[in-house]
Amino acid sequence: MKPHTISILVENRPGVLSRVAGLFTRRGFNIESLAVGTCEEPGMSRITAVVIADDEIIEQVKKQLNKLINVIKVSDITYIDHVAREIALIKVSAEPGTSRAEVMQLADNFRARIIDVGTRTVVLEVTGDTVKIDALEKLLHQYGIKELVRTGKIAMPRGSKTVSPRK
Amino acid sequence: MKTGAKILIESLLHEGVDAIFGYPGGTVLPIYDELYDSSLRHILVRHEQAAVHAADGYARASGRVGVCLATSGPGACNLVTGIATAYMDSVPVVAITGQVPTTLLGNDAFQESDITGITLPITKHSYLVNNAGELGKIVHEAFYIAGTGRMGPVLIDIPKDVQTDVVADPETVPEKVSIRGYQPTVRGHPKQIEKAVSMISGASRPVIYAGGGVIASGGDAELMRFAETMMIPVTTTLMGLGAIPAHHPLNLGMLGMHGTQSANYAVTECDLLIAVGARFDDRVTGKLESFAPNAQVIHIDIDPAEIGKNKAVDLPIVGDVRQVLKEINLKLTEKRVQSPWNDRLAEWKSQSIQPPAVDTGLLTPQYIVRTLSDLLTDSGIIVTEVGQNQMWAAQHYSFTRPRQWITSGGLGTMGYGFPAAIGASIACPDKTVVDIAGDGSFQMNIQELATVVQYNIPVKIMILNNQYLGMVRQWQELFYDRRYSYTELPSVDFVGIAKAYGVPGICVTDPADVKDALRQSLTCDGPFLLDFRIEREENVMPMVPAGAAINEMILGDKR
Numbered sequence: 001m002k003p004h005t006i007s008i009l010v011e012n013r014p015g016v017l018s019r020v021a022g023l024f025t026r027r028g029f030n031i032e033s034l035a036v037g038t039c040e041e042p043g044m045s046r047i048t049a050v051v052i053a054d055d056e057i058i059e060q061v062k063k064q065l066n067k068l069i070n071v072i073k074v075s076d077i078t079y080i081d082h083v084a085r086e087i088a089l090i091k092v093s094a095e096p097g098t099s100r101a102e103v104m105q106l107a108d109n110f111r112a113r114i115i116d117v118g119t120r121t122v123v124l125e126v127t128g129d130t131v132k133i134d135a136l137e138k139l140l141h142q143y144g145i146k147e148l149v150r151t152g153k154i155a156m157p158r159g160s161k162t163v164s165p166r167k
Numbered sequence: 168m169k170t171g172a173k174i175l176i177e178s179l180l181h182e183g184v185d186a187i188f189g190y191p192g193g194t195v196l197p198i199y200d201e202l203y204d205s206s207l208r209h210i211l212v213r214h215e216q217a218a219v220h221a222a223d224g225y226a227r228a229s230g231r232v233g234v235c236l237a238t239s240g241p242g243a244c245n246l247v248t249g250i251a252t253a254y255m256d257s258v259p260v261v262a263i264t265g266q267v268p269t270t271l272l273g274n275d276a277f278q279e280s281d282i283t284g285i286t287l288p289i290t291k292h293s294y295l296v297n298n299a300g301e302l303g304k305i306v307h308e309a310f311y312i313a314g315t316g317r318m319g320p321v322l323i324d325i326p327k328d329v330q331t332d333v334v335a336d337p338e339t340v341p342e343k344v345s346i347r348g349y350q351p352t353v354r355g356h357p358k359q360i361e362k363a364v365s366m367i368s369g370a371s372r373p374v375i376y377a378g379g380g381v382i383a384s385g386g387d388a389e390l391m392r393f394a395e396t397m398m399i400p401v402t403t404t405l406m407g408l409g410a411i412p413a414h415h416p417l418n419l420g421m422l423g424m425h426g427t428q429s430a431n432y433a434v435t436e437c438d439l440l441i442a443v444g445a446r447f448d449d450r451v452t453g454k455l456e457s458f459a460p461n462a463q464v465i466h467i468d469i470d471p472a473e474i475g476k477n478k479a480v481d482l483p484i485v486g487d488v489r490q491v492l493k494e495i496n497l498k499l500t501e502k503r504v505q506s507p508w509n510d511r512l513a514e515w516k517s518q519s520i521q522p523p524a525v526d527t528g529l530l531t532p533q534y535i536v537r538t539l540s541d542l543l544t545d546s547g548i549i550v551t552e553v554g555q556n557q558m559w560a561a562q563h564y565s566f567t568r569p570r571q572w573i574t575s576g577g578l579g580t581m582g583y584g585f586p587a588a589i590g591a592s593i594a595c596p597d598k599t600v601v602d603i604a605g606d607g608s609f610q611m612n613i614q615e616l617a618t619v620v621q622y623n624i625p626v627k628i629m630i631l632n633n634q635y636l637g638m639v640r641q642w643q644e645l646f647y648d649r650r651y652s653y654t655e656l657p658s659v660d661f662v663g664i665a666k667a668y669g670v671p672g673i674c675v676t677d678p679a680d681v682k683d684a685l686r687q688s689l690t691c692d693g694p695f696l697l698d699f700r701i702e703r704e705e706n707v708m709p710m711v712p713a714g715a716a717i718n719e720m721i722l723g724d725k726r
Contacts, residue, residue: 011347026288060472060476069349071348072348
């Protein structure tokens with residue numbers, strides 16, 4: 001079982017996201033993250049889903065998604081060279097003095113930005129692949145993470161290859 | 168200038184709909200008002216569940232799309248079981264529901280329910296209409312989606328204000344539907360077909376496993392040609408009964424949990440299994456690892472998601488069964504002759520257990536079904552409820568053609584048969600429609616006796632009455648040490664009930680009276696009810712216990 005990144009092009013209509021999400025739940029497919037937004041095609045949206053399952057289940061996931069009338073194209077980009085990013089906002093305890101300096105140092109090392117500073121907390125914004133964000137999260141735990149929000153992964157193939165439908 | 172309700176009715180007529188099954192209510196009043204003057208035939212049922220089962224029975228009997236109509240909230244929710252039934256058996260049904268006005272949507276208004284949300288997992292597609300101008304286009308699309316590809320139910324939810332809105336310029340409805348995300352593959356891939364032909368020619372112990380897809384695609388003639396050319400024995404699923412005539416020498420009968428010995432042994436021993444419009448349901452395969460363990464598998468199906476879902480497949484062919492078989496037949500030029508494999512199967516067939524004979528003096532369901540089969544031959548349409556009655560009908564009626572057999576296979580819906588028989592009778596008024604029922608199932612939609620009387624729908628109800636929930640009792644007998652926990656039903660005077668509704672009936676207790684009673688029922692012009700007081704603890708045999716391999720059958724006593 002490994003995480004698969006699936007890119008789904010759908011019609012931008014009410015209820016489409018719940019059709020897609022509902023399909024995952026009711027068929028017992030374990031979904032790790034789901035990110036959705038508009039895309040290059042007018043009237044369409046692209047959903048990026050990360051699903052943890054073996055290849056056989058993923059095949060079934062793709063086939064079931066393809067059966068939905070509002071789904072235009074489903075691509076598993078796990079095995080093709082791609083770039084992937086997610087954003088996390090992390091609110092960390094940062095008491096004035098040593099710990100605040102350390103947190104800021106860490107942020108700097110991870111190229112995270114500090115987007116809010118409170119009297120006892122700072123909020124970091126970090127962009128990167130899942131591994132990088134996981135690593136930063138792990139390091140920040142010792143200072144105390146007050147709140148954490150992640151967008152879920154978005155991804156696209158590298159180079160001239162696309163997951164757009166053939167025109 | 169037209170209202171949404173008028174556009175709806177006109178669209179239905181444009182789709183060639185001649186009858187709809189429904190039940191009125193607050194949020195469909197504008198539609199019912201339009202129906203009042205329309206040429207569309209509306210059958211008033213007594214429960215919305217019956218409306219959708221009737222639409223389903225209509226669709227299965229005729230091959231056309233069945234249509235039902237219900238109000239919002241409770242009306243719509245009562246459709247759920249029927250929609251799920253149609254979904255599981257891939258039956259083309261368009262279900263139309265009323266909805267509270269758009270201004271109240273989401274407010275928990277009186278009789279509001281999110282029916283598109285509720286039915287999301289059991290519909291092929293659904294629409295919540297928010298603009299009356301789009302209604303014509305949506306109806307056209309819905310019929311197209313329901314009746315093409317792998318067929319299935321489509322729901323159209325129409326808020327009341329959309330029904331009353333007056334539209335000056337409705338969206339034009341294109342003759343040909345084009346939906347970007349929905350393009351079913353009809354023709355099989357030529358390379359795959361070529362490979363299939365070589366696998367078929369090379370096999371020494373091939374078996375065809377034919378399912379409901381053969382019936383749905385109208386592929387029975389191509390299937391016969393294929394089987395006869397290559398002398399390949401055919402076993403059918405419950406849904407595939409009628410795809411090959413019962414008495415055809417190549418027919419092995421049904422396979423699976425209550426399948427024949429010859430079919431289950433053949434599948435276990437074959438070296439090539441050709442699955443045609445069938446989906447490897449657990450009631451068919453039993454223990455998956457032991458299902459066709461030594462066979463290469465060819466799977467022909469219009470739904471790519473079915474291929475490899477349960478059983479690994481060596482050669483998939485995505486396409487319409489009739490089309491694909493036609494292509495295969497064009498390539499099979501050399502006729503094969505009887506092989507040792509055929510001889511072996513013929514021997515198994517001759518050794519299969521025989522049904523109880525009449526001279527036992529007992530009133531057995533097998534004898535009743537066989538007698539009906541002899542009397543009706545191929546002029547009848549057999550609809551069943553769910554349970555023992557369904558399996559006895561499947562095992563002992565001799566089906567000779569497709570669409571002669573209508574039953575809830577995938578969902579196993581008790582209460583399905585009677586309303587589905589009403590739909591079948593409306594679709595095929597020239598055929599004798601018989602609902603083979605159990606006393607338990609029949610009581611789930613017994614109120615439809617009022618419907619058959621109101622419209623004089625000549626459905627024959629044949630209750631195999633054992634005063635038990637018979638199939639559950641059978642499982643309790645075999646696997647729960649005869650602890651009949653809540654499966655005994657008190658005796659009901661079904662003839663009396665039928666009479667109260669205005670339906671004539673006879674109660675039969677003696678095997679000697681079976682033939683006459685059936686004759687009387689079949690020659691009667693209108694609906695008729697027969698209450699057969701059968702052997703109470705008769706079982707459906709053979710039987711494969713759940714989770715066992717299909718060649719590990721319990722055979723029962725060889726009476």
